Amino acid sequence: MFNARTRRATVAGAATLALLGVGTSAYAGGGHLPLLDRTAKGVLDVHGGAMREAGDQTKIIDSSVKKGPAKNVILIIGDGMGDSEITIARNYLLGAGKAFKGIDALPMTGQMTHYSVRKNDGLPDYDPDSAATGTNWATGTKTYDNAISVDRHGKPQKTLLELAKASGMATGNVSTAEIEDATPAVLVSHISARSCYGPVKTSTTCASEAKENGGLGSIAEQMLDTRPDVTMGGGSATFDEVAKAGKWSGKTLAQQAKDRGYQYLTDKSQLAGVKSADQKAPLMALFSKNNMPVKFAPSTTAQGTLPPAEKCQTNPEFSSVPTLKEMTDKSIGLLTKNAASKKNGFFLQIESASIDKQDHAANACGQIGETAQLDDAVQSALNFAKADGNTIVIVTADHAHTSQIVDGATPGLNTQLTTADNAPMVVAYGTSAAGGSQQHTGSQLRVAGYGPGAANLVGLIDQTDLFRIMGESVDHRAKK
Numbered sequence: 001m002f003n004a005r006t007r008r009a010t011v012a013g014a015a016t017l018a019l020l021g022v023g024t025s026a027y028a029g030g031g032h033l034p035l036l037d038r039t040a041k042g043v044l045d046v047h048g049g050a051m052r053e054a055g056d057q058t059k060i061i062d063s064s065v066k067k068g069p070a071k072n073v074i075l076i077i078g079d080g081m082g083d084s085e086i087t088i089a090r091n092y093l094l095g096a097g098k099a100f101k102g103i104d105a106l107p108m109t110g111q112m113t114h115y116s117v118r119k120n121d122g123l124p125d126y127d128p129d130s131a132a133t134g135t136n137w138a139t140g141t142k143t144y145d146n147a148i149s150v151d152r153h154g155k156p157q158k159t160l161l162e163l164a165k166a167s168g169m170a171t172g173n174v175s176t177a178e179i180e181d182a183t184p185a186v187l188v189s190h191i192s193a194r195s196c197y198g199p200v201k202t203s204t205t206c207a208s209e210a211k212e213n214g215g216l217g218s219i220a221e222q223m224l225d226t227r228p229d230v231t232m233g234g235g236s237a238t239f240d241e242v243a244k245a246g247k248w249s250g251k252t253l254a255q256q257a258k259d260r261g262y263q264y265l266t267d268k269s270q271l272a273g274v275k276s277a278d279q280k281a282p283l284m285a286l287f288s289k290n291n292m293p294v295k296f297a298p299s300t301t302a303q304g305t306l307p308p309a310e311k312c313q314t315n316p317e318f319s320s321v322p323t324l325k326e327m328t329d330k331s332i333g334l335l336t337k338n339a340a341s342k343k344n345g346f347f348l349q350i351e352s353a354s355i356d357k358q359d360h361a362a363n364a365c366g367q368i369g370e371t372a373q374l375d376d377a378v379q380s381a382l383n384f385a386k387a388d389g390n391t392i393v394i395v396t397a398d399h400a401h402t403s404q405i406v407d408g409a410t411p412g413l414n415t416q417l418t419t420a421d422n423a424p425m426v427v428a429y430g431t432s433a434a435g436g437s438q439q440h441t442g443s444q445l446r447v448a449g450y451g452p453g454a455a456n457l458v459g460l461i462d463q464t465d466l467f468r469i470m471g472e473s474v475d476h477r478a479k480k
Contacts, residue, residue, distance in 0.1 A: 110448070395447070
């Protein structure tokens, strides 16, 4: 019976949802799952003003649970994006009480361990690198630092992208790094050392795996063999190297790509002209010789003292390449038009790589800009997933990093920024001296998701669980 009490409860519930930025259609059996608005609800220094929740969350979380498997899988990786890096970027770009519209909007959130194992004895290595951590989710197998999708004994492990292709799905691999770098490489190659980008390095560092010695070849050569439908990033310098064995011996990898039917692009202006990408004509778009330029120019650091507060400035080179959002939008657009995707869905990995690289360089502004790039990409993925209704979006990091918000100058490297709150924020780096490379850290990571199967991310999981969670969608296609 719809009495006055029921009506008051319904109106109150709708008001709560409105405050949270969640549409009531989710409660009426609509196709769209809710997203969260975690912005503080009032003035920060007034009682209750900093609260991010407007009431009981039970119904919102309950309505976010949708059983898998999903048809489409989008994995978004912030390289080196630990909780500290997220907080620094949020404080600077938006303010302490604000929330990212992508990263912070995902309704299913958990924590994730990400250790690697030692090659000689299999014991845990608590502070891993991007090769081992990428192998964790790409294959479900723990391995040693430096290894790309092989176990600690050197045996190749099937990757999610390879399995997705085998099950009839369309596939994509996008990064702001060199596309041969660890995170994109774990999906498309199997090699003992992450540095073996092309034939030149592989002949010396990974000699037994070189093509001329009967091996699978370098990361770039294996990438051409694996043949994702869409590949975008930097790293064209490696494709200028010449193959030393096989059908394309004596030709550059770029020439090989063209001979094998790839749409091979190296300029941002060419991307708009790409209308389709599939196994007949896959896209290989490499927009820079090495890593792609970052959004913000370097900030000031001082050893043992506090420099004046500053604002981040735009890097003039950034406009020469597409943004991560533009690459995300283009990839999703191409994959959804793909005939394989229409039948079996798609698997797409997207990486904002230089959060890590700028953290290594103790560059607070650099890492903030690349976290902003990631959030823009997440928003694009969520917009697609909301409209599609059958896509899981997972957002996480490969490992934690070294930047810390502190109260004043430390003995290490210090940067002071004026945030969106017009307040000073000190960011410190203390794991390497000036001019050195700051270290990764071993802290557990945030993992969050939206869509069918995302409830499996809640609580504490391990990075290898991502292989299982995403693999359910891949297996479902294979069993059809």
